[in-house]
Amino acid sequence: MILMNLLKFQNKFIYIFCLTFLSCRIEGQSLNDYLKKYEGFNEVILEESQKYKIELDKGKLSVNVDFKYESLVLTDQGAKNTSEAFYYSELVPLHSFEAYTLVDRKGKYKKIPVAQINDNNYTQSHVFHSDVKSKKLTFSNLEVGAKKAYNYQTGIKDPNLITGYNFRGYDPIEKTTASIEVDKDVEIECKIFNDPFGKIKKTIERKGNKTLYTFSLADAEPMKFESNSPAYLWEVPHLVVTIKNYTFNGNVIPVLGSIDLLHKYYRNFISKVNLKIDDSLKAMSLSLTEDKSNDLEKIKAIFYWVKDNIKYIAFEYGYEGYIPREASNVYEQKFGDCKDMSSIITCMAKYASIPNVHMCWIGTRDIPYSYKELPTPLVDNHMIACFEFNDSTIFLDATDSQTRFGLPSSFIQGKEALIDQGNEYKIKKVPVVAAQENQTKETIKIKLENNALYGNGILNMNGLIRTDAVYLIGDALERDRFEVIKTLVEQGNNKFQLNNYSEENIENKDLPYIIHYDFKLEDYVVSVGNETFINLFTKKTLENGLVEQDREKSIVFKNLVTHLLEVEMVMPVGQSVASIPEEVSLNNALLKVSIKYIVENNSVKLKSEIETKILLLEKKDFELWNQSLKVLNEAYSKNIVLKSKK
Numbered sequence: 266m267i268l269m270n271l272l273k274f275q276n277k278f279i280y281i282f283c284l285t286f287l288s289c290r291i292e293g294q295s296l297n298d299y300l301k302k303y304e305g306f307n308e309v310i311l312e313e314s315q316k317y318k319i320e321l322d323k324g325k326l327s328v329n330v331d332f333k334y335e336s337l338v339l340t341d342q343g344a345k346n347t348s349e350a351f352y353y354s355e356l357v358p359l360h361s362f363e364a365y366t367l368v369d370r371k372g373k374y375k376k377i378p379v380a381q382i383n384d385n386n387y388t389q390s391h392v393f394h395s396d397v398k399s400k401k402l403t404f405s406n407l408e409v410g411a412k413k414a415y416n417y418q419t420g421i422k423d424p425n426l427i428t429g430y431n432f433r434g435y436d437p438i439e440k441t442t443a444s445i446e447v448d449k450d451v452e453i454e455c456k457i458f459n460d461p462f463g464k465i466k467k468t469i470e471r472k473g474n475k476t477l478y479t480f481s482l483a484d485a486e487p488m489k490f491e492s493n494s495p496a497y498l499w500e501v502p503h504l505v506v507t508i509k510n511y512t513f514n515g516n517v518i519p520v521l522g523s524i525d526l527l528h529k530y531y532r533n534f535i536s537k538v539n540l541k542i543d544d545s546l547k548a549m550s551l552s553l554t555e556d557k558s559n560d561l562e563k564i565k566a567i568f569y570w571v572k573d574n575i576k577y578i579a580f581e582y583g584y585e586g587y588i589p590r591e592a593s594n595v596y597e598q599k600f601g602d603c604k605d606m607s608s609i610i611t612c613m614a615k616y617a618s619i620p621n622v623h624m625c626w627i628g629t630r631d632i633p634y635s636y637k638e639l640p641t642p643l644v645d646n647h648m649i650a651c652f653e654f655n656d657s658t659i660f661l662d663a664t665d666s667q668t669r670f671g672l673p674s675s676f677i678q679g680k681e682a683l684i685d686q687g688n689e690y691k692i693k694k695v696p697v698v699a700a701q702e703n704q705t706k707e708t709i710k711i712k713l714e715n716n717a718l719y720g721n722g723i724l725n726m727n728g729l730i731r732t733d734a735v736y737l738i739g740d741a742l743e744r745d746r747f748e749v750i751k752t753l754v755e756q757g758n759n760k761f762q763l764n765n766y767s768e769e770n771i772e773n774k775d776l777p778y779i780i781h782y783d784f785k786l787e788d789y790v791v792s793v794g795n796e797t798f799i800n801l802f803t804k805k806t807l808e809n810g811l812v813e814q815d816r817e818k819s820i821v822f823k824n825l826v827t828h829l830l831e832v833e834m835v836m837p838v839g840q841s842v843a844s845i846p847e848e849v850s851l852n853n854a855l856l857k858v859s860i861k862y863i864v865e866n867n868s869v870k871l872k873s874e875i876e877t878k879i880l881l882l883e884k885k886d887f888e889l890w891n892q893s894l895k896v897l898n899e900a901y902s903k904n905i906v907l908k909s910k911k
Contacts, residue, residue, distance in 0.1 A: 296369075296410045300339055303437055306487075307343030310336045311412070314442040315430050317506060321448045324513040326520075328421040329360070330428070335367075335414045336436070344407040353419055355396045356426060356584070362417035364402045369410050377406050379415070424508050425521055425530055426642055430480075432465060432502040438485040443504045445478040450512040454522060455480070456639065460502045480504055494818040495881070496631035507641050527640040528683065528690045534588045535624055535685065539612045543593035546609075550616035560619045564652045564661070565670045567613045569774070571663040575609065576600040589624070589648070603648045606663040610650040621653040625660070625682040627695070630821075636681055636692055647677065651684055651693075658684075660695055667732045669774040672698055675729050675823050679880065700825035700876045703728035709756070709803065709832045716790055718803070721783040724754055729824045731778045735771060754780055756803035760787045795909040796843065801832045801862075801871040805901045811894050812887045820882040830873040839910050842869055846903035849896065855879055855886060856893045860900050869905055 294302075303309045316331040332351070338344050353359040364379040381403035404413045421427055430443040447453055455478055457465055470477045488501060509522035519526055553570055554563040575595060579602035589604035592612035601609070607624045614622035628634065628645035636644055650661040660682065665674040673695045684691040704727045711720035726734050738749050751763045762785040769779040791798045806828045812820065836842070845862040852858075857876040862869060875897070882890055 299337060303339055306437055307340045308336050308338055308346060308436055310436050310438040312440050313438055317445040319445065319447040319451055319453065319508065321450050321511055326424045326508065326511060328424050328427060329418060330421065331418050333416045335412055338407055338409055338411045340409060344409060347404050347407055348401060349413060349415060350399045350401045351417055352397060352399050354398065356422050357419050360418040360420060364415035366404045366406050367412035367414055368406050379404055427506050429643060430504045432482045433485045433488050435487050435490065437487050440483055441485050442479065442481040445506055447476055449474045449476065452509045454507045454509055456505045458503050459500055465502060489817055491816060491818045493820050495821050499633045500818065505639060505643060521641050524636050524640045531626060538589050538608055539592050546593055546596045546613065547616040550613040554617040560654060563617050563619050564614055564622060567610060567617065568661050568663065568670055571606055571610055572666050574599060575606055575663065577602065577664045603664050607648045607650045610661055610663060623651055624685045625649050625651050627677055627682040628680055629676045630680060636683060651682065658693055667735045667774065668729065672728060697880060698729055698824060700827045703730045703824045704827040704829065705730055706829040711832065711834045713790060713837045716788060718786040718789045722754060724780045725777050727777045730826060734778055750780060754782045756784060756786060797840065797907040798904040799907065800904050801834060802901050803832060804830060806875050807894060807897060808901060811891050819884060822877060822880050825877050825880065827876045832871040833868050836867045840907040841910055843906040843908035845869065845905050849900045851893060851896055853889060853893060855890055858897055862905065
């Protein structure tokens with residue numbers, strides 16, 4: 266749903282710009298002042314602003330947006346950043362734009378219009394065609410002290426699809442402003458997110474039949490990039506504007522502002538889809554389900570058929586970003602996006618007489634809002650289906666081709682789904698898949714010969730871990746496949762040698778994916794006198810998981826997981842166990858660890874279990890997390906000690 270994404274996220278998408286004057290002064294400060302204030306940065310944004318104009322003309326709403334941008338080059342490296350871009354589409358048409366470089370010449374700025382402007386289609390790998398376009402601007406004559414300036418104006422054809430505004434980016438911003446000019450007969454709601462200390466200042470000014478709302482932030486610090494952080498909208502301070510209603514001829518016409526209204530809006534996009542029977546698709550649906558004994562098995566068969574036969578790819582223009590295609594077209598063409606897969610699943614279920622299969626709107630984990638706090642199209646960016654039976658709900662996301670029936674995709678865990686039920690609806694939260702469902706179980710047997718370890722292992726992957734592994738392998742063949750398998754089973758250190766492997770159940774999504782392998786680890790043990798030191802932890806989960814002391818952002822984990830490891834070493838001839846490490850047991854709100862060693866018969870065994878308990882590691886939890894991993898890493902460092910028999 267690329268159009269949805271375009272309308273929902275970063276504030277460089279869909280705005281309008283209007284520069285009103287040129288000044289050779291830089292906000293009353295000299296270039297040296299800026300160089301000192303923003304030391305270490307290549308560029309500072311002097312001004313970034315967006316103005317919504319919401320008007321009512323003869324009972325019809327119109328929305329236009331003006332966007333303005335001006336930045337100052339601070340270093341020679343900054344002068345190399347010559348490109349800027351903005352985006353528009355069928356639903357967000359571009360009305361006008363202007364772009365130019367401002368170069369200081371003897372205390373006065375010379376305006377040099379941008380000559381190189383490229384129009385490109387916005388592309389993503391899964392999108393065959395989209396009406397979204399980018400206008401790429403290449404600024405010339407950039408040097409230290411020069412400015413990049415551009416402005417543009419767009420319209421928003423559908424007032425329900427007003428975009429948000431972000432007050433921070435990855436460059437420092439001296440002044441950033443969002444304003445809304447609205448007719449007196451239009452009621453709006455403005456919500457600020459992620460501003461816990463109230464740094465964004467708000468003013469309200471009434472002039473005649475207009476009201477001007479202004480939200481501004483001075484000296485906006487740049488966002489810091491840190492790996493595995495929450496998505497941008499979870500942390501960036503931003504504004505969301507909603508048109509709730511307007512009054513015309515004494516009548517109040519509702520627009521948005523409640524879940525009821527949002528569902529009614531969405532119903533317009535799906536209510537006329539799949540009204541005609543497609544005999545060919547109906548025959549396929551009945552053929553897939555005729556030998557199934559119950560509705561659960563029937564919908565499972567349909568779900569897997571869609572996963573295996575409909576390629577996830579999108580063709581989007583205008584409202585096609587919201588309207589599912591006819592199931593018959595999806596069936597014929599054998600491709601579609603999330604909406605189209607939802608369409609064909611629900612249609613095939615109807616043909617097979619399976620009740621309670623519904624279309625659902627949902628936001629991925631990148632989107633921070635609930636339906637209650639923000640009942641607008643910004644709340645979601647995805648569409649799936651679901652099957653309700655008894656007191657259970659199975660969420661059906663066919664865009665994730667490898668996840669087994671009954672498990673939600675990783676990227677919708679914990680999110681609310683708006684379930685369509687005709688004129689009614691239901692909101693239900695997608696469950697987080699339990700750690701025990703996402704389990705790896707690895708059993709390894711090793712023997713010691715001439716200071717090297719020889720072993721064979723069985724790696725058993727379940728749930729969403731299985732999904733990730735199969736995606737990683739993809740359709741790799743021969744040597745490439747060997748290297749991918751090696752990354753999955755690699756033990757110990759860079760001297761690991763994978764000799765042979767075999768696979769089970771890579772095609773059957775209902776069964777764990779299993780790899781059998783044998784390997785060699787050279788120079789792995791240490792011998793001192795008549796004692797031999799061996800670390801049985803040939804694989805160390807979370808070994809490098811300590812959080813840096815200066816980290817600012819939370820850490821996102823893809824899934825809850827459980828890792829089971831059992832390593833058995835047959836005792837070398839002429840040696841016995843002199844000592845084994847003590848048992849380790851840890852269980853807190855973040856992590857569960859159990860490690861024990863067992864000596865029995867002629868072998869020594871390591872049994873390890875590590876379970877993660879959170880999907881989001883917040884800053885307040887960093888200390889406990891690091892303490893837990895220090896305990897784990899200490900356990901990883903312990904050796905068993907063998908002693909030669911006299």
